[in-house]
Amino acid sequence: MARVHLWASLRRFAEGQEVVEVDAATVGQMLDALERAHPGLGPAIKAGLSVAVDGEVIANNRSAPVKPDSEVFLLQRLKGG
Amino acid sequence: MSKIHVSTTVNGDPVEFLADPRETLLDALRNQLDLTGTKEGCGTGDCGACSVTVDGTLVCSCLMLAAEANGKRVETIEGMAREELHPLQRKFIEHAALQCGYCTPGILVAAKALLERNPDPTDTEVRYWLAGNLCRCTGYDKIIRAVQDAAAEMRQDHRGAA
Amino acid sequence: MARDDVKTGYKLIGTRPNRPDGLDKVTGRARYGADFSLPGMLHAAVVRSPHAHARIVKIDASKALALDGVKAVVTRADLPTGLTGEDLNLQDNTLAGDTALYDGHAVAAVAASSALLAQDAARLIEVTYEVLPHVTDVDAAMAPGAPVIREGVADYSVPEGMHGNVARYMEFGHGDVEAGFAAADIVRAQTYKTEATHQGYIEPHACVGQMGEDGRGEMWVCTQGHWYIRRMCAAVLGIEAANLRVTPSEIGGGFGGKTTIFMEPLSLALSKKAGGRPVKLVMSRSEVLRATGPTASASMDVKLGMKTDGTITAGQVYFRMQGGAFRGMSPIGEALPCAFACYDIPALKHEAVEVIANRPKAAAYRAPGSPMAAFAVESLVDEMCRELKLDPIEVRLKNGATNGSKSSYGPVYNVIGLKETLEAAQAHPNYAIPLGPNQGRGVASGFWFNHGGETSVTLAVGEDGTATVMIGTPDIGGSRASIGLMVAETLGIPYENVRVNVVETGALGVNEPTHGSRATFASGKAAVEAARQAIAEMCRRAAADWGIDADAVEWKDGAAHPAGPNAGKFPPMTIGEIGAKMGSTGGPISGHHEVTAEGVGASFGTHVVDVEVDPETGRTTVLRYLVVQDAGTAIHPAYVEGQYQGGAAQGIGWALNEEYVYGADGRLQNPVFLDYRIPVASDLPMIDTVIIEVPNPGHPYGVRGVGETGITPPLPAVASAIAGATGARIRSLPCSPPKVLAAIKAART
Ligand code: FES
Ligand code: FES
Numbered sequence: 001m002a003r004v005h006l007w008a009s010l011r012r013f014a015e016g017q018e019v020v021e022v023d024a025a026t027v028g029q030m031l032d033a034l035e036r037a038h039p040g041l042g043p044a045i046k047a048g049l050s051v052a053v054d055g056e057v058i059a060n061n062r063s064a065p066v067k068p069d070s071e072v073f074l075l076q077r078l079k080g081g
Numbered sequence: 082m083s084k085i086h087v088s089t090t091v092n093g094d095p096v097e098f099l100a101d102p103r104e105t106l107l108d109a110l111r112n113q114l115d116l117t118g119t120k121e122g123c124g125t126g127d128c129g130a131c132s133v134t135v136d137g138t139l140v141c142s143c144l145m146l147a148a149e150a151n152g153k154r155v156e157t158i159e160g161m162a163r164e165e166l167h168p169l170q171r172k173f174i175e176h177a178a179l180q181c182g183y184c185t186p187g188i189l190v191a192a193k194a195l196l197e198r199n200p201d202p203t204d205t206e207v208r209y210w211l212a213g214n215l216c217r218c219t220g221y222d223k224i225i226r227a228v229q230d231a232a233a234e235m236r237q238d239h240r241g242a243a
Numbered sequence: 244m245a246r247d248d249v250k251t252g253y254k255l256i257g258t259r260p261n262r263p264d265g266l267d268k269v270t271g272r273a274r275y276g277a278d279f280s281l282p283g284m285l286h287a288a289v290v291r292s293p294h295a296h297a298r299i300v301k302i303d304a305s306k307a308l309a310l311d312g313v314k315a316v317v318t319r320a321d322l323p324t325g326l327t328g329e330d331l332n333l334q335d336n337t338l339a340g341d342t343a344l345y346d347g348h349a350v351a352a353v354a355a356s357s358a359l360l361a362q363d364a365a366r367l368i369e370v371t372y373e374v375l376p377h378v379t380d381v382d383a384a385m386a387p388g389a390p391v392i393r394e395g396v397a398d399y400s401v402p403e404g405m406h407g408n409v410a411r412y413m414e415f416g417h418g419d420v421e422a423g424f425a426a427a428d429i430v431r432a433q434t435y436k437t438e439a440t441h442q443g444y445i446e447p448h449a450c451v452g453q454m455g456e457d458g459r460g461e462m463w464v465c466t467q468g469h470w471y472i473r474r475m476c477a478a479v480l481g482i483e484a485a486n487l488r489v490t491p492s493e494i495g496g497g498f499g500g501k502t503t504i505f506m507e508p509l510s511l512a513l514s515k516k517a518g519g520r521p522v523k524l525v526m527s528r529s530e531v532l533r534a535t536g537p538t539a540s541a542s543m544d545v546k547l548g549m550k551t552d553g554t555i556t557a558g559q560v561y562f563r564m565q566g567g568a569f570r571g572m573s574p575i576g577e578a579l580p581c582a583f584a585c586y587d588i589p590a591l592k593h594e595a596v597e598v599i600a601n602r603p604k605a606a607a608y609r610a611p612g613s614p615m616a617a618f619a620v621e622s623l624v625d626e627m628c629r630e631l632k633l634d635p636i637e638v639r640l641k642n643g644a645t646n647g648s649k650s651s652y653g654p655v656y657n658v659i660g661l662k663e664t665l666e667a668a669q670a671h672p673n674y675a676i677p678l679g680p681n682q683g684r685g686v687a688s689g690f691w692f693n694h695g696g697e698t699s700v701t702l703a704v705g706e707d708g709t710a711t712v713m714i715g716t717p718d719i720g721g722s723r724a725s726i727g728l729m730v731a732e733t734l735g736i737p738y739e740n741v742r743v744n745v746v747e748t749g750a751l752g753v754n755e756p757t758h759g760s761r762a763t764f765a766s767g768k769a770a771v772e773a774a775r776q777a778i779a780e781m782c783r784r785a786a787a788d789w790g791i792d793a794d795a796v797e798w799k800d801g802a803a804h805p806a807g808p809n810a811g812k813f814p815p816m817t818i819g820e821i822g823a824k825m826g827s828t829g830g831p832i833s834g835h836h837e838v839t840a841e842g843v844g845a846s847f848g849t850h851v852v853d854v855e856v857d858p859e860t861g862r863t864t865v866l867r868y869l870v871v872q873d874a875g876t877a878i879h880p881a882y883v884e885g886q887y888q889g890g891a892a893q894g895i896g897w898a899l900n901e902e903y904v905y906g907a908d909g910r911l912q913n914p915v916f917l918d919y920r921i922p923v924a925s926d927l928p929m930i931d932t933v934i935i936e937v938p939n940p941g942h943p944y945g946v947r948g949v950g951e952t953g954i955t956p957p958l959p960a961v962a963s964a965i966a967g968a969t970g971a972r973i974r975s976l977p978c979s980p981p982k983v984l985a986a987i988k989a990a991r992t
Binding site for chain 1: 402413653654692759841
């Protein structure tokens with residue numbers, strides 16, 4: 001299962017867990033599974049998230065692969081000037 | 082309010098139009114004469130985007146009423162290139178002295194007026210002369226270089242011609 | 244910079260040809276937002292709130308409408324209801340609802356047969372206000388007792404018990420911060436403040452909008468992103484996006500401030516009410532400053548632990564930012580990850596709150612959030628370097644992020660050039676110039692993520708073998724030239740044979756704006772892919788003509804060549820020959836690529852500035868300035884340098900002069916360029932640049948975005964140089980002469 005790291009202020013929506021394990025083959029599946037398991041994360045996910053999968057930033061691609069042993073970090077969706 | 086009949090010369094062409102007494106020369110150039118090369122950045126005389134010359138004097142056209150141009154000779158960016166580009170125009174392109182290009186017409190008009198008075202300015206003189214022309218994109222570095230390169234070329238040509 | 248993995252031998256990339264739009268821009272022919280006109284066009288003016296916070300009791304437009312030539316007035320009652328989220332924010336900002344939320348908030352708009360008449364009519368629209376308590380300062384807005392300016396502004400992230408003006412909260416980090424501080428030789432904590440600044444583009448917002456009764460419309464507008472304009476106008480007006488066609492004009496600067504809408508929907512709403520006549524709306528400078536795009540103001544606590552050898556053991560930040568009276572506008576989500584992005588520190592804690600205040604709805608400004616974060620963190624790093632008598636570049640090299648280090652915000656950096664920028668700055672002659680009395684030197688590094696984003700590009704081969712490229716990212720600073728260079732390099736044809744056009748919303752799929760330093764990266768990447776697709780098709784056409792397998796054809800120097808066993812059997816077929824007969828070989832040849840571009844390369848830079856401070860007046864003169872930044876690959880180096888210099892100049896302005904000044908009445912005190920003072924030519928020296936090239940593996944030619952990072956280091960670098968010159972540390976920008984003078988006096992006593 002991929003290990004998804006939540007930033008600190010998200011943890012209270014996942015019973016205080018810092019790392020949530022999710023069964024997912026893509027970023028999209030991972031986000032959907034997260035929201036199913038922890039509905040409180042819904043607003044954050046809907047507000048737009050980027051992720052880093054095994055160190056690589058995936059700004060906005062639901063089909064990017066996630067491996068069973070992937071380390072995933074959730075990031076705020078970034079914008080620029 | 083009744084309008085004022087204005088008859089003037091713009092870039093060598095005689096023009097006539099009716100101006101609202103409150104209308105600026107900038108607005109008249111842009112809206113009545115379709116000379117939209119002269120830009121408005123502030124309307125208060127602070128940015129120089131609207132620079133033109135009137136009887137050879139550099140002015141902010143946003144601070145001058147259209148009616149005041151009656152009987153005067155107005156030169157705008159559209160009149161700067163004759164058969165070919167003015168050296169300043171060419172050097173601005175070559176030196177990448179413009180990014181968005183919005184300040185460019187005003188800066189070119191102002192720089193031309195400078196070189197007519199002072200063909201061999203120091204960098205500091207160029208910087209102070211252009212201090213009324215805001216550019217937000219370039220940090221001025223390439224603008225100063227382009228003006229100096231154009232000045233050098235114009236001095237060369239002048240010597241060549243003499 | 245010599246590196247093994249740098250691909251060299253480009254024919255065109257790295258050269259400095261004239262930009263294709265240069266001629267139009269030096270002759271006054273280029274058409275910007277306000278330069279567009281249509282037959283039958285009306286002009287509009289906007290009525291704005293003179294109050295920072297007021298209930299709108301009544302709007303009476305009868306006197307205005309009674310004037311001959313006045314055609315339409317629009318108020319909030321003319322806009323649809325039921326919007327939510329950011330769409331509602333956009334609508335609330337376009338025209339105030341029940342409440343005006345800041346000085347300059349639009350309340351009504353009027354269209355008339357001339358601009359002067361529209362302004363007269365606007366003055367005749369009578370608005371009755373009931374003034375409400377206001378707050379404009381970031382810290383004051385969350386102090387106990389501050390008026391809650393909008394109920395229910397907090398989103399899911401805000402924990403119980405915070406002030407009612409707090410809209411968002413964020414926290415993240417890694418490692419054991421307390422243990423890190425315990426391991427340090429010195430631990431220092433300071434608070435830093437930055438005032439709001441404006442992007443300060445010289446071209447005010449302008450548009451011409453036309454919309455008929457059927458809700459179909461067109462718009463010509465100066466914008467960084469016309470699909471954003473389309474989507475936002477459609478949302479605010481309740482129309483379908485496909486019914487609005489938006490054409491971008493040339494754009495006179497944006498810097499993030501033209502990635503959103505302000506008054507654009509008003510021109511469409513007025514046009515519809517005026518029987519479909521087109522309506523031009525051009526902002527004045529004071530409207531621009533009062534009601535558009537400033538950046539956030541910030542108040543920031545930083546704590547750092549350092550060993551005497553300069554090793555940073557732990558860091559902690561708590562940022563408070565206000566981005567106006569609307570949730571989601573301050574860049575806390577960018578500022579936090581930027582704070583320590585230049586460092587590899589074992590223990591970090593980041594925390595931030597966004598608070599709302601009675602100020603205009605902030606917009607993105609060049610590397611949103613990063614300059615403020617850098618001011619706080621890089622200033623404290625400098626303070627500690629001076630205390631421990633350590634070289635600031637050495638300390639950054641010791642603690643700096645490098646290839647493979649885990650970033651402060653989670654991902655691992657793959658290939659980055661921070662170290663190279665530090666080494667180049669250290670080796671630069673400017674770093675060795677001896678300083679005189681009252682002179683000081685400041686160093687700081689900066690970071691920006693860079694951005695890919697939604698991108699759609701089409702390339703069409705002409706009958707004469709030239710190429711036309713259609714892109715959707717407006718060209719603000721020479722991107723047509725850089726994209727043209729990449730396409731010409733890929734096709735193997737002269738630069739002059741490629742024309743790059745910025746096209747309207749009807750011509751391509753959705754494109755994000757020119758923002759996030761993405762135009763040359765993402766549109767460039769897509770344009771190269773489109774060119775490769777066209778090349779594949781041209782190889783197929785040649786192969787079919789020759790009767791050989793398409794795989795046995797290779798493309799080089801602008802022509803198809805038979806390859807492998809067929810090599811030399813046929814003379815090469817040039818793009819011109821293929822184009823000339825494409826009608827009879829299968830039809831037009833084009834390439835198209837669309838993608839949400841990933842693979843951006845993180846951007847780092849290091850700046851060194853020398854200043855001299857007049858001890859009598861507190862006035863700071865910038866003596867010399869050096870920007871070193873990694874461009875990945877500099878496609879058109881002159882425009883890369885231009886981005887570095889322009890970013891530095893904006894950062895210097897933020898550091899020394901620029902600030903939003905609000906009076907006790909909540910009104911903006913300096914809404915003109917005379918008082919909101921951006922750097923002028925005589926304020927600045929030449930700005931030296933060094934382009935580092937550590938190619939980005941995520942781009943076919945190694946490009947990293949270069950637009951944004953440059954505004955980041957100047958804030959701390961200038962303040963640190965002033966500290967070096969005077970011994971007085973300014974922790975609240977701008978370093979204006981009175982503030983510097985007071986600090987010098989305080990430091991002496
Ligand atoms: S528009 Fe005239 S000086 Fe700015
Ligand atoms: S080039 Fe944009 S303002 Fe000067």
